[in-house]
Amino acid sequence: MKNSMSTRLTQLGVRLEELNHLLSSETITTDLDKFRKLSREHAEIQPIVELYNSYQQTEGDVQTAREMSADPEMREFAEAEIQAGKEKLVQVEAELQKQLLPKDPNDERNIFLEVRAGTGGDESSLFAGNLFRMYSRYAERQRWQVEIISQSPSDVGGFKEIIAKIIGQGAYSRLKFESGAHRVQRVPVTETQGRVHTSTCTVAVIPEADEISEVKLNPADLRIDTFRASGAGGQHINKTDSAVRITHLPTGIVVECQDGRSQHKNKAQAMSVLSARIYDKQMSAHQSEQAAERKSLVGTGERSERIRTYNFPQGRVTDHRINLTLYKMDQIMDGELGEICSALMSEHQADQLAAMMAE
16 A cells, blocks of 8 residues: 555544544534534545554454464465455455545536537437436436426427436436537438438536525625615604615625615615625526536537447447447436446546556
């Protein structure tokens, strides 16, 4: 095991002891947010530390067996123990390497799945419908929920575009490698000469963003002015400085409120409206970022761009990124994507491991 890996595992062991101490403290129960955060960290670290303890225990067992092998009567038994220990060390180290890989913070999130027809006219829209059914069937097999957000059916069936939300634990981790151009080669139902046509569809898989439950406002970013309300409202409302104007300096958003009888009530209402407007502005910015990410994910939809080819005459599905070819077209189109998804995840982990070992 590399020294850098051992150092990291030792650090995690120390951190686990700190977490055990913090979580057993009586004061932690008064801060539920901190308690939940520390509990999540504990749940992530504990299995890794236990695995490392098993590795160290096995190393000790191998060393003990080596010492026993000096005794002629124990040599055969000791050599068998040494061999078994070495095999276990290889397995545990490989698992530790996987556990130490950087975690994608989006992996457990729900996703938005977008399927769009590309080149190929009616055949492309028909295939978009086939792809959406494939993903829907896969989601059903995973016991995930599928909610259609918007759809634009084509005149011949299928979709020009369809967007759905898939709700389920680990949805993004399993489907994030589906983004890109998907190419189909088959004889369209509209083809009278029996010729094979090539069409494309684009797929984008985007993790659902965290909801912003509240907008944190820095008092230093606010200018609050009070003034006398104008217009109808009774004797009191027109004689006191109960109206409130709040300016959010970083964004320039201005909110006024003068409907309430008290300055306190108007200020609370103005803060609520201000928070809502800032939230809306943040969501608009986030949607712009998503649009940019979507553009990078789906490409142009040209025939030359593809991550996967579905060749119906040969019953073949080929993922070009990992050179994986499967001759099970019917099963895959019916949602049996497990083999492809697992292979893509394994390849990604292998790339991460190679990068980690090169450091």
